[in-house]
Amino acid sequence: MHFTGTVYRNPYWPTWPLLEITQGCTHNKCKFCTMYRDVPFRTSPMEWIEDDLRELAKTDPDARTIQLLSANPLVLSYGKLAPILEMINKYLPKMEYVYLAGRVTDLKNKTVDELKKLKELGMREISLGVESGDDWTLDRINKGYHAAGILEQCRKLEEAGIDYWMTFLNGVAGKEHSREHAINSATIFSQCKPMLVGTGGLTLFPGTPLLEEAERGEFTPLSEKEMLEELKLFVENLTCDCSFITHHTVSGVNLTGPNFLARKEKIVAALDREIKQGDLDHMAAIRANKRSL
Numbered sequence: 103m104h105f106t107g108t109v110y111r112n113p114y115w116p117t118w119p120l121l122e123i124t125q126g127c128t129h130n131k132c133k134f135c136t137m138y139r140d141v142p143f144r145t146s147p148m149e150w151i152e153d154d155l156r157e158l159a160k161t162d163p164d165a166r167t168i169q170l171l172s173a174n175p176l177v178l179s180y181g182k183l184a185p186i187l188e189m190i191n192k193y194l195p196k197m198e199y200v201y202l203a204g205r206v207t208d209l210k211n212k213t214v215d216e217l218k219k220l221k222e223l224g225m226r227e228i229s230l231g232v233e234s235g236d237d238w239t240l241d242r243i244n245k246g247y248h249a250a251g252i253l254e255q256c257r258k259l260e261e262a263g264i265d266y267w268m269t270f271l272n273g274v275a276g277k278e279h280s281r282e283h284a285i286n287s288a289t290i291f292s293q294c295k296p297m298l299v300g301t302g303g304l305t306l307f308p309g310t311p312l313l314e315e316a317e318r319g320e321f322t323p324l325s326e327k328e329m330l331e332e333l334k335l336f337v338e339n340l341t342c343d344c345s346f347i348t349h350h351t352v353s354g355v356n357l358t359g360p361n362f363l364a365r366k367e368k369i370v371a372a373l374d375r376e377i378k379q380g381d382l383d384h385m386a387a388i389r390a391n392k393r394s395l
C-alpha cells in the first residue's frame with residue numbers, strides 16, 4: 103500500500119481499509135495546524151491507486167467501507183473522483199460506504215448533480231473541518247472561507263443527500279473573540295443539517311503561527327475553564343438534530359452520542375458541573391501532552 107508521511111484517520115469512522123488518493127492538504131495555511139506542513143499536495147497516480155486496490159481485493163475482498171486519504175481528497179473534481187470511485191467498486195464489489203474528509207471550499211468545484219452521481223458511486227459520508235462559523239475567527243485562523251460559504255456548500259450536500267459532519271474548534275478564537283466564535287458558530291451550524299457535530303479543543307503546537315502569535319502576545323489562549331465555558335455556550339446555542347462528539351471527557355456523563363437535542367440539557371448541566379468542580383489541572387496536563395491534532 104502507498105502511504106505518505108503520517109497517516110491521520112478519523113478515529114470515529116469505523117472504516118477499514120484506508121486508501122490514499124491524495125497526499126497533503128491543498129490549503130496548508132490554517133494557523134493552528136502542522137499536520138501536513140512537510141507534505142506537498144499531490145494527487146496519487148492512478149497506477150498507485152489501482153495497485154493498492156488490487157492488494158485490497160486480495161486481503162479484504164468483502165470490504166463494505168473505505169476511508170480515502172489524505173487531508174482533503176474531496177478537493178478532486180468530479181472528473182477525477184468518479185473514476186476512482188468506479189475503480190473502488192470494481193475491485194471491492196461489496197463496497198457500500200466511501201468516507202472522506204474535506205474543506206468547505208472543496209465542494210465549490212462540484213454541482214449538485216455531480217454530488218448525486220458521486221453518492222451513487224458510494225461517496226456517502228463527508229467530514230468537513232469547518233472549525234468556526236464566525237467570520238472574524240475564520241479570517242483570524244486563515245481558514246480561507248466565510249460563514250456564507252459554509253451555508254452555500256452544505257446546502258449542496260443536503261440537496262445531494264450526502265451525510266456530513268461539521269467540526270467546531272473550541273478555543274481557536276482566543277480570549278479576544280471566544281463569545282462570538284461560540285455563538286456565531288452555533289448559529290451557522292444550526293442552519294445546516296449535519297449528521298454529526300464534533301468538537302475538538304485547541305492545542306498550540308510548536309511550529310504553528312498561532313503559537314508564535316501567542317508568544318508575541320497577539321493571541322491569548324483560553325484556560326481550561328474558559329474552554330469549557332466556550333463549549334457550553336456553543337452547545338447552548340446549537341439546535342441541530344444530530345449526533346454530537348466532543349474530545350472533552352467529563353466525569354460521570356458521556357457527552358458523545360446520538361440525539362443531541364434530546365441530550366442537550368444533560369450535556370449543558372455536565373459541562374456546568376465540570377466548570378465548577380472539574381479537575382482543570384488534569385485537563386491542562388492532558389492537553390500539554392498532546393503531540394498532534
Ligand code: SF4
Nearest residue numbers: 127130131132135173
Ligand atoms: S486544518 Fe485541515 S485544511 Fe487547515 S491546514 Fe490543516 S489539514 Fe489543511
